[in-house]
Amino acid sequence: MLVARLTASSKRKIRGLIKRHLDLTKLFRNLPQSRLDFLKREVLLDTDLSFLTQYEDGWAVDVLIRKVYFERHQMVQEKLRPVRRVRRYNHQSLLTSSRSRVSPEPRLRARRTRANTSSRVAFLSTRLDSATPSLLRFHKAIVQAGLCTDEHLHQLFHMSAASRDTFISQALGRMKSTIFERVAVMDILERMNNEQL
Known part of the structure; x- marks a missing residue:
């Protein structure tokens, strides 16, 4: 039935x-x-x-x-079976060649990101991932929407509830978030705002 x-x-x-x-x-x-x-x-x-x-x-x-x-x-x-066979075969050659080609650029990007964020917001990705790993995909959208410092986080919670909802809906809406995900993200942001440094 x-x-x-x-x-x-x-x-x-x-x-x-x-x-x-x-x-x-x-x-x-x-x-x-x-x-x-x-x-x-x-x-x-x-x-x-x-x-x-x-x-x-x-x-x-x-x-x-x-x-x-x-x-x-x-x-x-079934889709991964052929890929795994190829990976086993080429594993050793990939290891030796990739060590020589590693560029320092990803490390520089990470440093710039850390410098542009503040103490609470720097932990946003960790908080999203610990709540449920599917929320981690919203980290980039939240930062791009303008929430990248503690001051921005503080300002967000000085806005009206409707304005906060609009901000979250616009920031996450492009990625087709569900109501439950938006509420979960808002709850995480609220807890971060209430924490003492």
């Missing part, structure tokens, strides 16, 4: 969320529980998938996530 109610668009939504939140190269049992919980919440908050809330304890979400994950995992593994 559950599978019968699952339309093609619902399956696509679940597949998209799984691709966004889970590492398909890992076995299901090796995935962090925090990522799975975050994904379950996103599925339950989606209006198109609201029929899943009629089942107790979210077991339907568990079943669907496992089913779709295993389908996607199998596809990824």
Whole structure:
């Protein structure tokens, strides 16, 4: 009955969320529980998938996530098999040649980034990643939107709630964020603003 109610668009939504939140190269049992919980919440908050809330304890979400994950995992593994063979074959030659070609440019970029950010905002990427790794993809968008110093963070929380929501929606909206992700990012920023240096 559950599978019968699952339309093609619902399956696509679940597949998209799984691709966004889970590492398909890992076995299901090796995935962090925090990522799975975050994904379950996103599925339950989606209006198109609201029929899943009629089942107790979210077991339907568990079943669907496992089913779709295993389908996607199998596809990824099949695609990676030829690539892994090539990597094993060329591994030694790549190691020796890449050591001689390493340029110092990435290190310079990292230094410039650190110099342009301040103490709290410098830890933004770590905070986003620790909440759930899928939030880390928003770090660049947040900084590009203008939130790159403690002063900017402080100013953000002196704005009205509607203005803050607009800022976050515009900053993250280009990357097709969900409401849950925007709320999670806003919560992280608020906690960072309230911290003492």
